[in-house]
Amino acid sequence: MTKIKKSDLKTQLLQGIQILKSKLNYAEYCYFILAVFFFYHTGAVLPQNGTNFHTQRLVATSRAGASFTLQKKKRNLQGDLIDDFSEIEGTNPMLKDVLIPAIPATTISDSVLNNYLDQLDQFQKITSVFSNTESFGQTYDYWISQLAKLTLKQGVSFYTPRSVIRLMVGITKPGESMTIYDPTVGTGGMFTESANYIRQKGGDISSVTFYGCETAPDIWAICKMNLLAHGLENIFIQQQDALLNTHDLFGKFDLVLQNIPVPTESMSKREIYQFNEAFLKHAFSGIVDDGRGAILMPSSILQEDREDFWRQIISQDWLEAVIGLPAKLLHGTNSAASIIVINKRKLDAREGKVQFIRPINTPLPYSRHNELDDKDITAAIDAFESWRHIPEYASVVSNTTIAEQGYKLSVDKYLSIGNEAPNFDITSALKRYRLAAKEREVAVDRLMKSLEEHFNFQEPD
Structure with missing residues (x-):
C-alpha cells in the first residue's frame, strides 16, 4: 500500500474543518472530528460477523461495519450519528462516554454533514487510510498533533511534542x-x-x-x-x-x-x-x-x-x-x-x-x-x-x-565542571550558614531548658 503523505493528511483535515467550522467552535470540531475518524476506522476494520477489533477489546456492531454512504440522503443525520455512537459504546465498555459526548450541542444541518462525510468517503477510497490497521495509529496521532497546533491559537494546550x-x-x-x-x-x-x-x-x-x-x-x-x-x-x-x-x-x-x-x-x-x-x-x-x-x-x-x-x-x-x-x-x-x-x-x-x-x-x-x-x-x-x-x-x-x-x-x-572548579554560590552558602546557626541556637535553648527542669541547672552569667 502506498504511504500517505503527511501533506495529504493535513489537507484532508483542513478541508473538513473548513466544512464544519461555520457551525462549531474550535473545541467542538476538534473532539468531533477525532471521534468521527475513530468511528470511521472501527467501521472499516470491524467485519459484520461480530469478530473482535484488532485490540481484542472492541466488538463490532451492526452499524459500525456499514459505510456512512448508506445513511446519507436521510433527514437528521446528526441523530443517526448519535445512534451509531450509542450502539458501539453500548457494545464496548471501554468506549463508555467516549463517543457520544463528541456530538456537539449545536445542530449540524444534513447538508453540512453530507459534505463532510462525502469528503471522508472520498479520502478513504483514494487512500484506504481508515482500514489500514498497521498505520492508522500513527495517522491518528498526526491528526491530533495538527489539531493541537490549531487549537493552541485559541489558548488550548493538551499536546507534548x-x-x-x-x-x-x-x-x-x-x-x-x-x-x-x-x-x-x-x-x-x-x-x-x-x-x-x-x-x-x-x-x-x-x-x-x-x-x-x-x-x-x-x-x-x-x-x-x-x-x-x-x-x-x-x-x-x-x-x-x-x-x-x-x-x-x-x-x-x-x-x-x-x-x-x-x-x-x-x-x-x-x-x-x-x-x-x-x-x-x-x-x-x-x-x-x-x-x-x-x-x-x-x-x-x-x-x-x-x-x-x-x-x-x-x-x-x-x-x-x-x-x-x-x-x-x-x-x-x-x-x-x-x-x-x-x-x-x-x-x-x-x-x-x-x-x-x-x-x-x-x-x-x-x-x-x-x-x-x-x-x-x-x-x-x-x-x-x-x-x-x-x-x-x-x-x-x-x-x-x-x-x-x-x-x-x-x-x-x-557544564563547565570536569575541566575547572565550579563557581561557588556565596548566596546559598550564607543561607545554609544562617539556617545552621538558627538550628544550633534552638538546640542550645532546648538543652538549657532541659538541664534547668531536671537538675535545676542555671547557666552562669
Missing part, C-alpha cells in the same frame, strides 16, 4: 511486563511512544499496563481513542485530578513519564510554586523502589528555591540526570524546558552522581511548534549512556558538589 517524548522514552527504556504511569496523560503520547519503543525492541506490548489521569473530559476521551487506535489493550485512564490520587487507586509503578502542566494565568506565584511541587512529589512517590521516571517541565521550576525538596531527593540518590532543552519547544509556553531523570536504583558507577546534559546549544527557530531533530535525540541518549564529561555538552557531577551549589539544578551551572 512527540520528539521530546522519544527522548524521554529512549533514556528510560520501557520494557515488557512494566507498569507505566502518566499523571497528566493528555492525548496519551507518553504511552504510544513507549509502545512504539517496546515493539521496535521486539517486546510483547500486551504484557505492559498503562495507567493515567486526565481532568478534561474531551481530552480524556481523545486519549482513549488514540491508545485503542494504536492497539494498546491494558489501559486504565481515569477522568480525575491525579493530585487527588494518593496512589491508592493504582498503586505504584515501574516507570513514571509526565509533562508537568503549565499553570493557569490566574494562579499567584505561591500557588504556582505549590502546584509544581505537588506534581514533583506525586511523581517521585509513585515510583516503586527499583523504578525510574522522566519528568518534563519548564526550566523555571528548577530555578525556584526548592533547596529542602531537592536535598531530600538527592540525599536518597534518586536523581540521575537533568537534561536542558531550548525555549519555544513546549506547547503553551515560550520558556525553556528541562527533563529530570529519576532512578531509584542506580548502577554502582552512577551512585552519588548526577549527569547534566544540554542537547542543543543554538536557539530553535521562532516557532511555537518546534520538534527536536533525530540527531539531537540520539546524541543526548548516547551521552546519557556513556556517562562521561563532554565539553560544553554533558557533565557528571557529585551529589556533594550539588549540595555546595545550594541544590540548584540549572544545567548551565554544571
